[in-house]
Amino acid sequence: MRLTRLATALALTGLFSTPLLAAAQPANLAFSALGTYRSGLFEQGAAEIVAHDSRSQRLFVVNAASRKIDVLDIRTPSQPTLLFSIDLSAYGSSVNSVAVHRGVVAAAVEATVKTNPGKVVLLDADGQVKAAVTVGALPDMLTFSTDGRRLLVANEGEPSDDYLTDPEGSVSIIDLPPRLERLSQRQVRTAHFRNLKREDLDPSIRVFGPNASVAQDFEPEYITLSQDGRLAWVTLQENNAIAEIDVPAARVLAVRGLGYKDHGLPGNELDASDKDGQVNIRNWPVRGLYQPDSIASFRQHGRTYLVTANEGDARAYSGYAEEVRVGSSSYLLDPIKFPDAASLKQNANLGRLTVSKASGLNPQTGTYEAIYAFGARSFSVWSSDGRQVYDSGADFEKISAERMPALFNSNHKENTPDGRSDDKGPEPEGVTVARLWGKPYAFVGLERLSGVMVYDLSRPQAPRFVELVSNRNAAVQPPAAEAGDLGPEGVLVIDAAHSPIPGVPLLVVGNEVSGSTTLYRIDRR
Known part of the structure; x- marks a missing residue:
């Protein structure tokens, strides 16, 4: 079933204006939903981050509801099946993220008291624990280097709710031995921000937590690595910045502020009210803080570019x-x-x-x-030294108003068009970049709208919109299963060489609100 224009015919009569986007160029990729695994849990975070192991053709899905990792068999993608769940409660309170590299599974586990140091647990694809090490407070996203020799972890270091305890944010760099059983704490190094002073930072970098040092205020969110694994770029979401790290030296090279988006400029319009009874995408005297959540990187024309999903927080x-x-x-x-x-x-x-x-x-x-x-209600492309070369402007709101009018700026828990216009609109959160048929593509998950925007990045300064992929049904109210997938959190592309369908790449989306994991087939038109 083709799902990219699922709700176009379901517009609420009289509420929405005529389409706001000129006819798009024909898409060169086609997406077809193959199969969905449903946990049966609604609004409990039962399908968040997703990682793939090509050797076993298994998906490892963070299930915050059970505080476990669900392991799905996708050898038959049309019928993803739960094999077992991995309980890591012996190492902390909950699993925040998961990553896989050639049969090695890494999990970030939050401490029972979230401001205490957390753990990274290494396992095999059958869920057998091989090693565990201590990292910083609130370890979240983690990623392997391309060669699998290192594992990097973003230690978010959020404060306690009363803000009386505020641990430092940091990035842990784990040097992995050939035999995981020999991993020890000596092989964990930390890139920290202790030497930074407020007066030395770009003014657009936000440091504002009560009584917080720079290191305490910085909250690393997401990491991407250069192809050779020597450089890492880390989003500091609340701080509206990106840090660059020398991985071999475990040293912060730079922290760059991202500035702001001027919503008063043509092309940067937004719908700012949930009480105006219409799609009203226009210019306002507002500055959008980019505050990216996820970040990805890719090489094009001999240069490294960064891609951010500008969620805001x-x-x-x-x-x-x-x-x-x-x-x-x-x-x-x-x-x-x-x-x-x-x-x-x-x-x-x-x-x-x-x-x-x-x-x-x-x-x-x-x-x-x-x-x-x-947030900026967009995705951006940046040079490796932090210069913005592209921003999608008002695309996300304009395209969704045309393609999914009955769900425009809707909440991801109920079908409430325009309900999130006063907040962060479609709320782009997850992003990944994949090279398909020789071209780089960005896949940006829209958390509230419950869709994935796809862009061709062949020209980094002028990406081209390809498709809006969604498996949400505006005709059915959540939490009914027939409402479809809600709240995409993890976005993953399995390339053709590692797909369970030989030669066919797949898009995998973990949806935290509907607790569902869906696989899409990607074909070239």
């Missing part, structure tokens, strides 16, 4: 919360910068938009001279 704890709505009485706009403040604060305009009270404030006047929203 706020600090929201009982001890400190930065979210506020523009319409709040406590959020005072500078009357010189915003002479139309009263109009902007109306709910149908910017009043409902969730923004940061940590950015844009003039402490002398107590007013905000700029409005900073979370």
